[in-house]
Amino acid sequence: MKELSLNILDIAKNSVKAGATEITVALTETGDALDIEIADNGCGMKPDFLAAVTDPFTTTRTTRSVGLGIPFFKMESEMTGGTFRIESTHEEDDPVSHGTVIGATFMKGHIDFIPLGDVISTVTVLIQGDDQIRWVFRHRVGEKEVFLDTDELKAVLGDVPLSEPEVVAWIGDYLKEQYEDAGLPVPASGV
Ligand SMILES: Nc1ncnc2c1ncn2[C@@H]1O[C@H](COP(=O)(O)OP(=O)(O)OP(=O)(O)O)[C@@H](O)[C@H]1O
Numbered sequence: 001m002k003e004l005s006l007n008i009l010d011i012a013k014n015s016v017k018a019g020a021t022e023i024t025v026a027l028t029e030t031g032d033a034l035d036i037e038i039a040d041n042g043c044g045m046k047p048d049f050l051a052a053v054t055d056p057f058t059t060t061r062t063t064r065s066v067g068l069g070i071p072f073f074k075m076e077s078e079m080t081g082g083t084f085r086i087e088s089t090h091e092e093d094d095p096v097s098h099g100t101v102i103g104a105t106f107m108k109g110h111i112d113f114i115p116l117g118d119v120i121s122t123v124t125v126l127i128q129g130d131d132q133i134r135w136v137f138r139h140r141v142g143e144k145e146v147f148l149d150t151d152e153l154k155a156v157l158g159d160v161p162l163s164e165p166e167v168v169a170w171i172g173d174y175l176k177e178q179y180e181d182a183g184l185p186v187p188a189s190g191v
């Protein structure tokens, strides 16, 4: 994929499809490493399915037999000398605390590193697409942090849906301002 923000979109959409009501997207930059983790409380996966899910021929899609979201994410991290991890608990095995955590570390200095790209748009697209879900976004760079929790926004907005175009635009600006205030580069396409 052209930008890691598109991988994030894909992995988070899996969480939406899994019926999650809470999804956290966490980016952590430490030195040369960028770690991306997507955690959800969706239906989860059975152990044997989980063991096979990094294989592109594992999918529950009906429109085509190959699922590529997870294998791409894994491959693109490992290409940079980074690592991939996945943990999942199926709802039948644990009706209370089921869900999935997928994470990958990317080495930014590696020639095969794909830029993060416009993660602000990814977050606003995800929120707009499924505004009933509690979305938590966190981007840490060393000691600096950008943070958004849609539950906090809902408490302020009351009945106004998060998917209203004005609200979506506001969320984008709010994130952009947090990057600027923290002295961090604002994520953008091609960067
Ligand atoms: N967060 C998740 N919770 C539960 N099941 C998941 C989750 N993520 C992936 N899966 C399961 O793993 C399968 C493979 O996911 P993957 O993203 O690799 O491919 P896909 O979503 O099937 O297709 P594509 O991403 O190429 O459109 C999914 O079809 C789904 O059954």
Ligand SMILES: [Mg+2]
Binding pocket: 010, 011, 013, 014, 067, 068, 069, 070
């Ligand atoms: Mg997918």
